[in-house]
Amino acid sequence: MNFFATAAKNTEPALRDELRELGFEGVRCDRGGVHFRGDWPEGWRCCLWSRIAMAVLAPLAEFEAPTPEALGEGVATVDWTAFLTPKHTLAARAVCRSSRLTHSGYVALRVKDAIVDQLRARCGARPSVNRDDPDVSVFVRLANDRATIALDLAGAPLHRRGYRLDGGPAPLKETLAATLLRMSGWDRRAPLADPLCGSGTIAIEAALWAAGVAPGRLRERFGFERWACHGEAEAARWRALRAEAEARAAAATEFEIVAGDRDSDALRSAEANARRAGVRVRFHRGSFETLPAFDRPGFIVTNPPYDRRLAVEGDFHERFAAFLNERAGDTVALLTGNPALSRTIRRKPALARTLFNGDLECRLLVYPPRH
Ligand SMILES: C[S@@+](CC[C@H](N)C(=O)[O-])C[C@H]1O[C@@H](n2cnc3c(N)ncnc32)[C@H](O)[C@@H]1O
Incomplete structure (x- = not known):
């Protein structure tokens, strides 16, 4: 095929x-x-x-x-x-x-x-x-x-992993979150934080990836399982693939992934989503400035509010740019639909790519650490 x-x-x-x-x-x-x-x-x-x-x-x-x-x-x-x-x-x-x-x-x-x-x-x-x-x-x-x-083959779109019941007001598709993580250059070992986590999609996808857990593991059924040609022999082969994915999930390793948000409702839904996904993420309630620094170089991968689906406070961009300046040892990857944010950061990204969050045109900007 x-x-x-x-x-x-x-x-x-x-x-x-x-x-x-x-x-x-x-x-x-x-x-x-x-x-x-x-x-x-x-x-x-x-x-x-x-x-x-x-x-x-x-x-x-x-x-x-x-x-x-x-x-x-x-x-x-x-x-x-x-x-x-x-x-x-x-x-x-x-x-x-x-x-x-x-x-x-x-x-x-x-x-x-x-x-x-x-x-x-x-x-x-x-x-x-x-x-x-x-x-x-x-x-x-x-x-x-x-x-x-x-x-x-899948029937329902693959971003429907099965762990996210509550997406909150502006969720990223799980597939887009996984794409940001890969494009950020993250090695799956360095500590990683999303200080504006909403429903927790980026942090949960990071934890699944770091642990080597198959993203489709929680899906009850895929389309092809319902086809006429999916007989006993096919079902047995499919069970073997799923069993192999289960075995890898059981052997998950240690990693440090943090998800923060100042909104209690968002954090509650992120916690519930992480529980359903079966991953360990550390949660932090509070504004992004209060997120503790890593003890070694890490990654900040996040999707700030764009001022479209979610309103942005007056001085958000200045405060966020200052926060990123303080985290100079970390790689920062932002998916933003608001050009004012990148203007305020006033640094040249190592990677700038146009991506689409639903029908919203956005930019993925990746800033390397400054040694
Ligand atoms: C665009 S949403 C993130 C959506 C998320 N990527 C998802 O998949 O659900 C931005 C989030 O930033 C949070 N936020 C806004 N200002 C904040 C601040 N000063 N500190 C921490 N979180 C903040 C909002 O509560 C919201 O959940």
């Missing part, structure tokens, strides 16, 4: 590095994600172990689709009975770029209809559609009139 793990814009190189580290074959960066090769269990392993991928797609067919008829015929070349029966539920979604068929909703509908028609012709009954929680999730990409039809 040639899989495609999808990544948020500008995070493709981070995902490529991660997949190489995880030992996947044929890892190659592309726009919107990273290709890799392997048998089906390699796709499942990616769902279980990638911290950065948003979805893992298995392309089943690729063909020219300038018209609705060509799209339907291309979809019909796949044997869909391998993946679903009339008892399964189904959903299709599409993205379209530079193509004659421009309406993604219509493209998804045509693809769904062609699958349903095949099932009805071969099995005498049709599967129903479930947009919220389908057994089989089909993804269609139409670019320059060329269609790629893929299955989404």
